[in-house]
Amino acid sequence: MADPLLAVDNLRTWFYTDAGIxxxxxxxxxxxxxxxxxxxVGESGCGKSxxxxxxxxxxxQPGRIEPGSHVTFEGRELIGLDDEEMRKLRGNRIAMIFQxxxxxxxxxxxxxxxVAEVARIHQGSSRKEAWDRAVEMLELVGIxxxxxxxxxxxxxxxxxMRQRVVIAMALMMNPALVIADEPTTALDVTIQAQIxxxxxxxxxxxxxxxxxxxxxxxxxxxTCSRVIVMxxxxxxxxxxxxxxxxxxxxxxxxxxxxxxxxxxxxxxxLTTIPGxxxxxxxxxxxxxxxxxxxxxxxxxxxxxxxxxQVGENHVSRCHLAxxxxxxxxxxxxxxxxx
Numbered sequence: 001m002a003d004p005l006l007a008v009d010n011l012r013t014w015f016y017t018d019a020g021i022x023x024x025x026x027x028x029x030x031x032x033x034x035x036x037x038x039x040x041v042g043e044s045g046c047g048k049s050x051x052x053x054x055x056x057x058x059x060x061q062p063g064r065i066e067p068g069s070h071v072t073f074e075g076r077e078l079i080g081l082d083d084e085e086m087r088k089l090r091g092n093r094i095a096m097i098f099q100x101x102x103x104x105x106x107x108x109x110x111x112x113x114x115v116a117e118v119a120r121i122h123q124g125s126s127r128k129e130a131w132d133r134a135v136e137m138l139e140l141v142g143i144x145x146x147x148x149x150x151x152x153x154x155x156x157x158x159x160x161m162r163q164r165v166v167i168a169m170a171l172m173m174n175p176a177l178v179i180a181d182e183p184t185t186a187l188d189v190t191i192q193a194q195i196x197x198x199x200x201x202x203x204x205x206x207x208x209x210x211x212x213x214x215x216x217x218x219x220x221x222x223t224c225s226r227v228i229v230m231x232x233x234x235x236x237x238x239x240x241x242x243x244x245x246x247x248x249x250x251x252x253x254x255x256x257x258x259x260x261x262x263x264x265x266x267x268x269x270l271t272t273i274p275g276x277x278x279x280x281x282x283x284x285x286x287x288x289x290x291x292x293x294x295x296x297x298x299x300x301x302x303x304x305x306x307x308x309q310v311g312e313n314h315v316s317r318c319h320l321a322x323x324x325x326x327x328x329x330x331x332x333x334x335x336x337x338x
Contacts, residue, residue: 004031005209006055006073006177012066013047013054020281024050024063026233034176037203037210039220039241041256042230045277048213051230052179055211056096057086074176092122095170099182101162105154111138111165112150118172137168141198160191167198174206181213196222217260221245229253232288233280235307239314249316251293274332287319294329295320 013025025047032038040048053059055071057078071078073094078086090096098104106114115137116130125133131150138146141164154162163183170178180199184192200223203210212223220227220241227244229237229252237250248254258271275292278284284291290300299319308321320327 003075005034005036006032006071006211008051008055009070009072011051011054011069011071013050013059013063013069014066015063015280017062017281019279022280023233023283024280025054026280026283028230028233028235030228030235030238032177032209032211034209035203035207036226037212037224039224039227040211040213040230041215041217041220041227043215043256043273043277045280046230047233047280048230049181052096052181052211052213055179056090056094057081088122091118091169091175092173093175094177094179095173095175097163097166097170097178097180097183099185101159101166102154104166105162107154110151110153111157115150115165115169115172118169122173133172134168137172138165140202141165141168141171142194143168160187160194163187163191163195164198167195167202171202171206171208175208177209177211179211179213182215183212184219185214185216192219199223217245217256229256232277232283234288234317235315236289236317237315238307239311243311243314247311249310249314249321250289250318251295251320252289255292287317291333294332295327296333297326299323 008031009029011025011028012023015022015024028051040051042048050059054065059065065079069079105111112131112134115134119125119130119133120127135146135150138150143149143161143164149157157165184195187195196219199210202208212219214220224241226240227238228235229250231252237244237248237253244253245257248257252273255271255273259273273292278288286302287293287296287300287305290296293300303319305317305319307315307317310316310321
């Protein structure tokens with residue numbers, strides 16, 4: 001990828017706890033082009049949200065971004081950038097849409113004041129100019145009677161409307177990159193579809209790049225051109241969306257796809273991935289997925305797999321790339337969790 005908007009190289013974010021060092025993000029590298037939407041996928045505990053906070057430099061003690069980590073945005077190295085310069089970027093060139101809007105919005109200020117504050121901070125706009133711009137953005141994200149709703153408080157809005165407010169705040173300064181951390185998780189299916197359609201439309205209008213963090217492959221299928229699958233604090237597979245659904249290589253990705261409900265398919269119950277993500281203070285030796293993998297053999301315990309090239313623009317962190325004949329299912333080493 002020539003001159004990516006965002007380039008992440010060997011990102012390691014560790015938390016120093018009484019239980020030991022939690023290597024939540026452990027050597028993550030990827031790139032994002034201008035105008036591209038990339039999905040970052042994985043179950044809870046895989047490190048995807050910590051990755052997002054690291055990109056925004058919002059990791060706090062006992063967490064720390066380790067030396068040797070590099071995040072380059074628009075040609076600037078963000079790791080090591082002083083706090084004042086980083087504040088100028090946040091909300092201006094890089095914005096974030098959080099999973100739960102009620103925690104992202106201040107309950108004692110009107111939504112108009114909160115959206116307008118972005119313009120006052122980053123543009124130095126007058127109160128009236130910022131307010132008018134806020135109402136314009138609220139209209140753009142589909143809030144009816146925006147001029148009147150701008151005077152309301154977050155608790156007076158529905159969950160879907162609050163999420164629209166958070167999106168309006170994120171796009172207020174027309175940022176180059178929006179990090180959307182599970183933006184539709186707390187919403188029902190109908191509102192979720194509306195929010196995803198809204199994000200698609202706004203991206204086409206502004207040319208914004210989106211890093212879509214989710215555990216839902218259905219969201220990825222609707223919105224993304226490329227997908228990165230995380231497990232155990234590291235990337236285990238990366239390719240374009242069509243390939244991930246047609247020819248997933250990593251056993252963990254296979255498990256995620258098998259757990260998806262499908263319209264018209266009659267199954268008594270969904271497939272499950274046995275076990276749970278191991279704690280980041282004690283990642284297994286070798287392959288971190290081996291205890292839950294239906295194909296694991298002795299090499300998986302002995303050798304930590306690199307990211308193998310398994311196709312054009314397709315990488316997978318699995319020894320099956322070198323020994324495909326081992327793809328013979330057997331019982332994993334752990335029992336399924338009910």
